[in-house]
Amino acid sequence: MHKLRRVRWLELPADLLADVSEKLVDAWRARASKEYPANLERMTPARRLTLLATLCHVRQTEITDSLVDLFIQLVLKINTRAERKVDKELNAELKKIRGKEGMLLRVAEAALSEPSGTVRRVIYPVVGGE
Incomplete structure (x- = not known):
């Protein structure tokens, strides 16, 4: 959650990259993640901000997706445990008759x-x- 808060703190618009092809977004993200900070500093502000905004935007999506996946897994686990408990209790009651x-x-x-x-x-x- 801390990582997600830090990325959300930037307040990047949700539709920031809506008009950009997925292939180009992937290329920008890959380039931004491979660059050294010194190389980023030497870039023009427009290029640097584009790469960093892309990296942060994609990372926010990845973090959110991971949290949703974890939540779904947790709900499934709780549901499975509840079903097992109910089955166990019903079987126990049936044996008591x-x-x-x-x-x-x-x-x-x-x-x-x-x-x-x-x-x-x-x-x-x-x-x-x-």
């Missing part, structure tokens, strides 16, 4: 004996409901 196999067998037999019957009339009495 005593005589569930017998109950399921009685439910199946009742449903097969009267397939057109209502759940309230056929199934509930078998499982101890109303």
